[in-house]
Amino acid sequence: MANGRPRPGKKGVATRARILDSAALIFRNKGYAGTRLSDVAAAANTQAGSLYYHFPSREELVEEVLRVGQERTSGFVRRRVAALPGDASDLDRLREAISAHLDCVLEIGDYTAATIRIIGQVPEEIRRRRLHEQREYGEFWRSLVNRAHASGDFRTDLNSSALRMLLLGAINSVPDWFRPRRDGMSTAELKAQVDSLFLDGLAVHRQENRSIDKNLAAIAVAEEKVLRRSREDDTKAEGAQRILDAAAKVFRDKGYAGTRLADVAAASGIQTGSMYYYFRSREHLVVEMVLVAWKRTDDLARLSVDALPADATALDRFSTALTAHLLSVLRNTMYTSALVRILGQIPDKVRDQTVKYQRAYLEYWRGLLEDAMASGEIRTNIDPSVTTMLLTGALNWAVEWYRPDGALSPEDLAGQVATVVFDGVTKIPADRSQSSSPTPV
Template sequence: MATRARILDSAAHTFRTKGYAGTRLSDVAAAADTQAGSLYYHFPSREELVEEVLRVGQERTSGYVRRRVAALSDDASCLDRLREAIDAHLDSTLESGDYTAATIRIIGQVPEEIRKRRLHEQREYGLFWRGLVNDAHESGEIRTDLDSSVLRMLLLGAMNSVPDWFRPRRDGLSAAAFKQQFESLFLEGLAITKSSGLRPLDGELEAVKSAESTVLLSAERQDDMADGAKRILDGAAKVFRQNGYAGTRLADVAAAAGIQTGSMYYYFDSREHLVRELLLAAWKRTDDLARTSVNALPATASALERFSTVLTAHLLSVLRSSMYTSALVRILGQISDVVREQTVANQRAYLDYWRGLLNEAITAGEVRDDLDPMVVTMLMTGALNWTVEWYSADGDLNPEQLAIQFSTLVFDGIAGELTSAKISAATA
C-alpha cells in the first residue's frame, strides 16, 4: 500500500508537469524511486494509472469536503456550511496540489471513456456546491443578486488556482492566514463603501470598449507578424490546450493551421520558439487591453474605478481570447525553465501593474488595507482565468454582465451587509 501510494503521488506530479501524452510509466517509476516491475504490478497500463490519479484526487477533495461539512452541528447556519466547505476545499487543495493541478491540466487529454467517468464525479461535486450556495441564498444569509452558478464557479476557480502559485513559508503567509484572507476577500469584499446592489460598471465598460478599438487599430498598424504566423499561433493554442506541451508535435500544429509542416520553420525555429511566442501573445493581448482601458478613463476616475477597470478588461480579454488563455493555463507548468524565464518577465510586469492599482486604491482609502495585495491579485486573476473552462456564451449572462457579477463579488462580498458585519466582528 505504501508503494502504491508513492506511485500515485509521483504520477500526479509527473502528469501535472508533463501532461498525459508526455508521461511515460518509466518516468513515474523513476520519480517514485521504484522498479518498473513494481509499478506494472499495481498499474499495468498508463490508462489505469491516470484514471486512478484522477479518481484519488477527486475523492481526496470531494470526500474530505463532504465529511467536514457533514460533521458540523445540526444548528450550523447555511453560511457556516459554505464557509466550512471553502476551508476544507482549500485544505485539500493545499495538501494535494499535484492532484488538483494534474486534473485541471489533463482531464481534456485522457481517453474519452476515462474523461466521461471522471467528469461524472466532477458534476456530482459541483451539485454538492450548488446545494450549499442555493441553501445560503434561500436562507437570506448571502446576497441574492449574485447568480448562484457564477458565484460557485468563481469560488472554485479561485481555489483551484492556488496550487500554481501559493507556497506557505515560515517567513511568509501561513496556510491558516491565507485561508482567512481568502474567506475575508470573498465573504466581506474589498471596498470600504459597499454598493447597495449589483455594482454598476458603466464607466469601466465604456473605457474597455474604447480601448478595444484602439488596441485593434494599433495592432493592425504596428504588428508586422505575417498572417501565416498568426494562423499558426491560433492552431497552436488549440492543440496545446488539447494535448499539453509534451504531447504536441509541430506536425499537429501545422495540420490545425492548414499548412505543411515544413512551412512551420519559416516562422518558428522550434517548438520552444513557438510556445514562447504563444505565451507572449497571450500575455500581450490582455496586458495591452488592461492598460489602454485604464488610460481611457476620465482624469476624474477614482482609484477604485481604475482598479475595477483592470478587472473588467482582464475578464473580457480572457473570454475573447479564450483558446490562448486556456492554453496558457494548461501548459504554463509544463514548459521548460528556459522558455518560462523568457516569458515570466511579462507576467510579473502585468501583475505588478495590478498591484500598483490596488495599492493606489488602498492609499486613497477606497479599499481595505488588511489583505495582502499579492494574495488578492493572484486570487482574482486565478478566478478570472478559470472562467474559460466553464463560461458559455449560450448561458444566461453575457461577458459584460459576468464582469458586473465579478466586481460585485470581490468589492462587496458574498455576505449581505449585516452578515458581513457579523463576520468581521467574529474574525476580530
C-alpha cells in the same frame, strides 16, 4: 484496508499510493500525452513491472489519479462540513467548506493541478466519467450556496453557479503560487484572506447595486484602439499568426511535452518544414504563443484604464482592469486555456523568457489595488499580492467553465465578478447600505 492484512498486501498498498502520487506530479508537469509510464515508475522509485501490475495502461493510471484526487477532496470537505455542530449556520457551513477545500488543495496540490491541466486532454470516455463525479461535488457546493441564500445570509442577485466556479477557481490556483514558508504567510492567514475577499468583498463602502457601465465604456474605447493597432502593425506575418492560433489549440489539447511541431503544422495546414521559416523551434513557438496571450490581456487592461475620464477614482481604475481582464480571457479562450494548462509544464529556460512580462502585468494589478487602498476605497487589511493572485486565478479559470450559450453574457458575468469582488456575497446589513439604491436585491 483492514489492519490485519498480511504485510505483502500492505507493501502493495504503499507502492500503489506512491505510484499515484508520482503520477499526479508527472501528469501535472508533462500533461497527458507527454507522460510515459517509465517516467512514473522512475519517479515512484519502482520497477516498471510493479507499475504494470497495479496499472496495466496509461489510461487506467490517469483515470485513477483523477478519481483519487476528486474522491479525496470531496470526501474530506464533506466530512469537515458534516462534523460541524447541528446549530451551525449555513454561512458557517460554507466557510468551513472553503477552509476544508483549501486545506485539501494544499495537501494534494499535484492532484489538483494535474486535474486542471489534463482533464481536457484525456480520452473522452474517461473525461465523461470524471466529469460526472465533479458535477456531484459541484452540486454539494451549489446546495451550500443555495441554503445560504434561503437563510438570508447571502445576496440574492448573484448567480450561484458563477459564484461557485469563481471561488473554486481562485482556491484551485493556490498550489501554483503559494508557498507558506517562502511567502511569509501561514495557511491560516491565507484562509482569512480568501474568506474575507469572497464573503465580505474588498470595498470599504459596500453597495447593493454596483454598475460596471463606466468600465465597459472605457473597454469599448480600448478595443477600438487595439483593433486599430493590429491593423497598422504588420510585423507579424499572416502565416505566423495562423501558426500561433493553431499552436494554442494543440498545446491546450496535448500539453507541452505532448506537442510536436508536426502537430502544429498539420493543424495550421502547412508543411512542417515551413514552420521553421517563422519559428526556430518548439521552444521559440511556445514563447511567442505565451507572449501573445499575456500581451492581449495586458494591452486591453492598460488601455482600458487609460481610457477612463480624468476624474475616475482609484477604485474605478482597478475595477476596469478587473473587467477588461475577464473579457479578454473570454474573447481569447484558446490562448488563455493553453496558458492555464501548460505554463507550469514548460522548461524553466523557456518560462524565464516570459516570466518578466507576467510579473510586470501582475505588478500593474497590484499597483492599482494599492492605489485604491491608499484612497480609502478598498480595505487595508488585505495582502495586495495574494489578492492579485487569487483574482487572476479565478478569472483565468473562467475560460474552462464559462459557456457563451449559458444564462450569463460576458458582460453579465463581469458584473457578477465586480459585485463579488467589491461587495462580497454576504447580505449587506441595512445600516451599511444607506448610500445604495433602495431597490431590493
